[in-house]
Amino acid sequence: MTNTAVKEKVRVNDTEFEITLKPVLPQTENDPMVLDQPLPTPDEVLERVPSIERLPRWEDGAR
Structure with a gap:
């Protein structure tokens, strides 16, 4: 298993974002x-x- 982060491009409401996914x-x-x-x-x-x-x-x- 590597400890490297992965960059992904996502599109939300016609706007593109680049996010970084880090390992947990x-x-x-x-x-x-x-x-x-x-x-x-x-x-x-x-x-x-x-x-x-x-x-x-x-x-x-007794009770």
Whole structure:
């Protein structure tokens, strides 16, 4: 791929213009990707959640 500009003649409303087309180059660098932390496994999630001894029952007035 060359980095040279190209001159073109265009006509708009019976008037001729000369335009310069320049190449568009990506402005990125090839940095190594930084990955997000992996999601916890189901077992790890259960370890972090406080244990529930007994679910509230409607008979006890739970809503």
